[in-house]
Amino acid sequence: MEELNLMKQAVQALMRDIPKVLRAPHRPAWHLAPSVGLLNDPNGFIQHNGAFHLFYQWNPLGCDHRNKCWGHWQSTDLVNWQHQPVALVPGACYDSHGCYSGSAVVADGKIMLAYTGNVKYPDGSRTAYQCLAQENAQGGYDKLGPVLPLPPGYSGHVRDPKVWRHQDDWYMVLGARDLQDRGKVLLLRSADLRNWQLLGEIAGSQLNGIGDFGYMWECPDLFTLDGVEILICCPQGLAAQAEQYLNVYQAGYFTGKLDYRQARFEHGAFHELDLGFEFYAPQTTQAEDGRRLLVGWMGVPEQDEDYHPTLQYGWIHILTCPRELSLHQGKFYQQPARELQQLRGENRQWQGIADEAPCWPVGSAELLLTPEGAFSADFGGAMTLLWDGALLRLTRNNLRNGQPEHRYWRGNLSQLQILFDRSSVEIFINHGEAVMSARYFPGPQPQLHLSGKTQLTLEHWSLTPCM
Ligand code: FRU
Numbered sequence: 001m002e003e004l005n006l007m008k009q010a011v012q013a014l015m016r017d018i019p020k021v022l023r024a025p026h027r028p029a030w031h032l033a034p035s036v037g038l039l040n041d042p043n044g045f046i047q048h049n050g051a052f053h054l055f056y057q058w059n060p061l062g063c064d065h066r067n068k069c070w071g072h073w074q075s076t077d078l079v080n081w082q083h084q085p086v087a088l089v090p091g092a093c094y095d096s097h098g099c100y101s102g103s104a105v106v107a108d109g110k111i112m113l114a115y116t117g118n119v120k121y122p123d124g125s126r127t128a129y130q131c132l133a134q135e136n137a138q139g140g141y142d143k144l145g146p147v148l149p150l151p152p153g154y155s156g157h158v159r160d161p162k163v164w165r166h167q168d169d170w171y172m173v174l175g176a177r178d179l180q181d182r183g184k185v186l187l188l189r190s191a192d193l194r195n196w197q198l199l200g201e202i203a204g205s206q207l208n209g210i211g212d213f214g215y216m217w218e219c220p221d222l223f224t225l226d227g228v229e230i231l232i233c234c235p236q237g238l239a240a241q242a243e244q245y246l247n248v249y250q251a252g253y254f255t256g257k258l259d260y261r262q263a264r265f266e267h268g269a270f271h272e273l274d275l276g277f278e279f280y281a282p283q284t285t286q287a288e289d290g291r292r293l294l295v296g297w298m299g300v301p302e303q304d305e306d307y308h309p310t311l312q313y314g315w316i317h318i319l320t321c322p323r324e325l326s327l328h329q330g331k332f333y334q335q336p337a338r339e340l341q342q343l344r345g346e347n348r349q350w351q352g353i354a355d356e357a358p359c360w361p362v363g364s365a366e367l368l369l370t371p372e373g374a375f376s377a378d379f380g381g382a383m384t385l386l387w388d389g390a391l392l393r394l395t396r397n398n399l400r401n402g403q404p405e406h407r408y409w410r411g412n413l414s415q416l417q418i419l420f421d422r423s424s425v426e427i428f429i430n431h432g433e434a435v436m437s438a439r440y441f442p443g444p445q446p447q448l449h450l451s452g453k454t455q456l457t458l459e460h461w462s463l464t465p466c467m
Pocket of ligand 1: 057100102159160280301
């Protein structure tokens with residue numbers, strides 16, 4: 001479909017579905033969600049001249065994975081976001097089947113977008129071009145065309161450019177599937193963002209001693225935190241284990257050291273970034289104050305997408321809240337961005353035995369929970385959290401068949417910080433040592449019910465809607 005036609009249809013879809021979306025019971029009060037249609041990966045996350053820009057994969061025409069445009073939000077405080085003109089719409093010969101994921105950098109004072117132009121052929125094959133677009137005076141983006149075709153030796157699945165500046169050059173990581181169906185991360189260098197040289201594979205299945213580790217790696221991101229290089233990526237094709245890799249696809253990280261000259265990345269083991277039911281394709285940026293911020297998609301490709309109750313209201317999926325990343329004694333931490341504290345309204349505190357705790361509303365709320373021993377918590381009858389002293393277990397009834405499904409974390413639990421937003425929950429364990437994010441679909445005005453014989457301390461805020 002050509003660009004103008006797609007935009008005309010998008011306007012029709014907005015006019016048709018916005019009244020439904022506004023009535024939708026599970027619409028978030030403070031998380032980013034698509035106006036209509038389907039949202040997936042966060043893209044182009046950047047702060048420039050004080051303003052945060054957050055783009056996202058968006059199908060404005062329906063709730064399936066087609067017609068991928070880049071929607072665009074802007075904010076000065078990571079809490080209040082304004083819609084900007086749609087940044088990228090597919091339709092050129094090099095992006096006819098989607099303006100796929102990518103990133104943003106500032107060059108010569110302007111925001112530049114690096115994205116993947118996805119092209120599918122009638123015989124079912126596909127190719128991919130890495131493309132550029134540049135901010136214009138109207139707040140929109142002008143496509144500059146492809147800067148890199150498929151490198152030899154790879155399938156049509158090479159995508160999701162994440163670009164950054166290091167010393168005097170630009171660098172890019174790309175996710176790839178090679179011709180032997182091994183997932184890889186490629187490193188490239190450019191002096192001018194237009195001419196790119198492939199330096200090599202820095203990580204992937206059967207590289208650096210990690211054995212068979214998936215057929216495709218999507219959405220890589222590479223950055224330095226406290227002098228340590230972190231590579232985030234989303235391997236597809238990992239087999240589920242007893243308590244890990246339980247989603248259809250994973251999002252995780254390696255820590256290590258990147259040798260830019262040799263294009264070698266010495267790294268340790270893969271760790272999942274989030275142990276909940278929904279988390280994928282995260283992207284980070286460095287804020288102007290130096291903090292490393294991350295936003296993820298609170299969804300997973302091909303996981304339960306046909307069963308979300310929001311579909312009947314014409315929309316699907318949300319983004320996670322922005323998180324601040326840090327390293328403490330070599331350990332990776334994620335915490336809700338401090339700006340989110342602006343949402344805190346009425347505050348209540350309580351201490352006592354879990355069985356006697358009050359039932360507080362958790363529609364749009366934040367909870368700090370410090371338990372002394374085993375307890376369980378029920379969130380509006382739709383999700384439960386159980387701590388037995390060694391294992392934290394999050395349970396939700398499967399959206400497809402109603403069977404209970406579990407996600408797990410093991411460790412020494414000292415504190416939980418839980419952010420609720422109507423149909424999502426984000427559980428930060430021990431000040432961000434681990435996180436569990438999930439969508440759930442409780443009835444109206446869900447309440448927290450605690451049980452157990454243990455002592456616990458609770459602090460609760462209602463969170464003020466801002467969407
Ligand atoms: C990840 C992903 C990316 C791709 C985009 C398309 O969810 O598959 O690899 O660029 O979504 O929407």
